[in-house]
Amino acid sequence: MGDYHPDLHVDARGLNCPMPIVRTAQAMKALKEGDIVEVTATDPGSVRDFAAWSRTTGHVLLDSSTDGSLYRFVLRHK
């Protein structure tokens, strides 16, 4: 797990697909280039979803890690 200093944390724990991505996309709209967002989620589909979302939108997925049934993603606004 990298040592990042998020500008914003998105708590998507307990949310089903596609809400972790939707909440993150909403949050990103209020941020600027270079800002760091940390997301925590419990939806197992979010691992592939965040990788795909990053590829599609250009926001950089800096880290993706799993701790039991908790998933953590760190993204940098493009």
Next chain:
Amino acid sequence: MDEPLNVVLFSGTDDKLQAAAVLTAGAAAVGKPVHLFLQYWALDAFRRERILADHGLAPEAGERGRAAVERLARAGQAPWHETLRMAKDLGGVDVQACSLSMDLLGIEQRDLDPLVDGVEGVTAFYDTAGDDQVLFI
């Protein structure tokens, strides 16, 4: 990913509307424009005074399906109209009512929830869709 997605919503049960709302929200989150065209029972579910009602489930859901849907709702899953509202907040989602279905139900746009942006005929639908993908739900 910039190619628009066109979705014809025909079914008015909560499970199919949720499936459509999830596809729409996912598309909106990646910046894919979505054009929803509401027909028949799907349009009926968007009536201002009916949108919060229980619209039932597809027949194949059965008792077990009903229990599974209720479990997700209790766990905090947003209802389909909330999912759709979030998708619209992300932008790029246009919701149009089919004018024939408006006649069928005997309603006007003021009878519909504000999620609906306007009313159009099938010709306008195809004009917008062009050669892009169309889903029918």
